[in-house]
Amino acid sequence: MFAGLLAVARRDLLLAWKRPGDVLNPLFFFAMVCTLFPLAVGPSPEQLTFSGPGVLWVAALLATLLSLNTLFMSDHEDGSLDQLLVSPQPLPVLALGKTLAHWLISGLPLVLISPLLAMTYRMPGDAMGVLMLTLFLGTICLSLLGSIGAALTVGLHRGTALLSLLILPLAMPVLLLGANTVSLAAGNEVYATGIWALGAYAVGAISLAPYATAAALRISNE
Amino acid sequence: MTAKLSGKDLTLIRGESCLFKGLGFALNPGELLLLEGRNGSGKTSLMRAIAGMLSLEKGEIYWNDIPVNRQRQEFHGALVWLAHRTGLKGDLNLVENLRFEASLRPQGNVDLAAVCDRLAIARLKRLPLRSLSAGQQRRVALARMLLADVPLWLMDEPFTNLDREGRKLVMELTEEHLLKGGMCVMAAHQDIEINVPVVRVGL
Numbered sequence: 189m190f191a192g193l194l195a196v197a198r199r200d201l202l203l204a205w206k207r208p209g210d211v212l213n214p215l216f217f218f219a220m221v222c223t224l225f226p227l228a229v230g231p232s233p234e235q236l237t238f239s240g241p242g243v244l245w246v247a248a249l250l251a252t253l254l255s256l257n258t259l260f261m262s263d264h265e266d267g268s269l270d271q272l273l274v275s276p277q278p279l280p281v282l283a284l285g286k287t288l289a290h291w292l293i294s295g296l297p298l299v300l301i302s303p304l305l306a307m308t309y310r311m312p313g314d315a316m317g318v319l320m321l322t323l324f325l326g327t328i329c330l331s332l333l334g335s336i337g338a339a340l341t342v343g344l345h346r347g348t349a350l351l352s353l354l355i356l357p358l359a360m361p362v363l364l365l366g367a368n369t370v371s372l373a374a375g376n377e378v379y380a381t382g383i384w385a386l387g388a389y390a391v392g393a394i395s396l397a398p399y400a401t402a403a404a405l406r407i408s409n410e
Numbered sequence: 411m412t413a414k415l416s417g418k419d420l421t422l423i424r425g426e427s428c429l430f431k432g433l434g435f436a437l438n439p440g441e442l443l444l445l446e447g448r449n450g451s452g453k454t455s456l457m458r459a460i461a462g463m464l465s466l467e468k469g470e471i472y473w474n475d476i477p478v479n480r481q482r483q484e485f486h487g488a489l490v491w492l493a494h495r496t497g498l499k500g501d502l503n504l505v506e507n508l509r510f511e512a513s514l515r516p517q518g519n520v521d522l523a524a525v526c527d528r529l530a531i532a533r534l535k536r537l538p539l540r541s542l543s544a545g546q547q548r549r550v551a552l553a554r555m556l557l558a559d560v561p562l563w564l565m566d567e568p569f570t571n572l573d574r575e576g577r578k579l580v581m582e583l584t585e586e587h588l589l590k591g592g593m594c595v596m597a598a599h600q601d602i603e604i605n606v607p608v609v610r611v612g613l
Contacts, residue, residue: 191513195514202506203499268499271493271511273512276516278483
């Protein structure tokens with residue numbers, strides 16, 4: 189059952205390995221926004237501590253959105269998406285495999301680099317851990333939600349704007365929960381609720397999004 | 411009905427025009443279903459419908475007398491599709507592409523090296539596919555078809571980009587597959603010569 193998931197994920201990781209430029213794009217975007225922001229608003233410590241969680245989270249959300257439109261695009265262009273659609277493996281599992289690879293390539297690096305960028309915002313050590321945890325759960329949610337949008341817009345040229353429009357309403361709770369939880373942690377307040385809520389959102393997305401993505405792929409490839 | 415693969419009363423409307431209406435066919439092991447028609451007459455659409463990727467206005471495709479839509483995975487496990495676009499990854503080489511395919515569907519006990527020799531692509535094994543010619547890429551797609559252990563071959567314009575030997579090879583391979591009791595659905599413009607029963611569908 190999970191042979192298809194592993195096969196697709198392995199192939200996409202291999203492809204990313206051969207084309208590192210595509211992988212690094214969202215990461216560069218994330219790093220650039222987060223480092224330019226303090227330069228623009230000035231170095232006052234209160235201001236930076238105050239705006240840090242929000243800026244980091246918005247940048248992570250936009251970086252993920254930026255990388256999503258390519259999720260099914262190359263597969264659509266060279267016909268391998270059609271081959272996946274007629275493969276004997278269950279399509280939701282294949283879709284989950286593709287999303288897993290996408291998250292490993294574009295979501296996980298954001299999580300790993302985030303403490304480094306959080307330092308420019310004078311974030312306390314505890315809050316950095318919370319930032320990493322919320323980004324970990326949040327990028328999983330965003331990749332899964334994005335895969336639905338990417339599947340719906342796969343046949344359209346320049347579907348990026350439409351894709352963002354489609355998934356932003358669903359991504360809003362993730363952004364609000366993530367940024368507020370980090371703010372609370374930075375202010376030494378109780379923050380556990382936000383993490384539980386994000387975790388629940390992630391579990392829900394893992395169990396439902398692959399089916400929606402599979403259905404969307406079938407519709408947009410008719 | 412006793413045919414292995416059949417279609418009944420198939421109707422497809424695209425936009426304003428009706429591509430086909432009330433179309434039917436029946437295919438048994440060892441037979442070739444040849445879809446004939448001019449450009450844009452709906453050959454590829456019919457093939458996508460047979461593969462279960464396109465829902466028709468009316469009609470149903472049957473595999474073992476059960477509608478394909480109700481047994482999608484079993485049916486997809488019994489077919490391999492040589493589409494107009496090869497569906498191979500240009501950044502990966504031949505071996506990596508075929509290994510990925512092998513992990514998706516059941517493979518016959520056919521030797522990769524023997525298949526590559528037969529298709530004259532053995533010396534291209536380590537090159538990324540994008541550096542191969544269109545005809546060579548099509549030969550790799552043929553290799554994928556030969557390695558899969560499935561009864562039904564769907565071939566959409568299999569002669570595209572192939573040289574004369576390549577076209578002859580496709581006919582030989584199809585004939586061998588059919589003589590072993592396989593089935594083949596082929597869309598083609600040109601006349602083909604083959605020594606097996608042919609069912610013709612004009613579009």
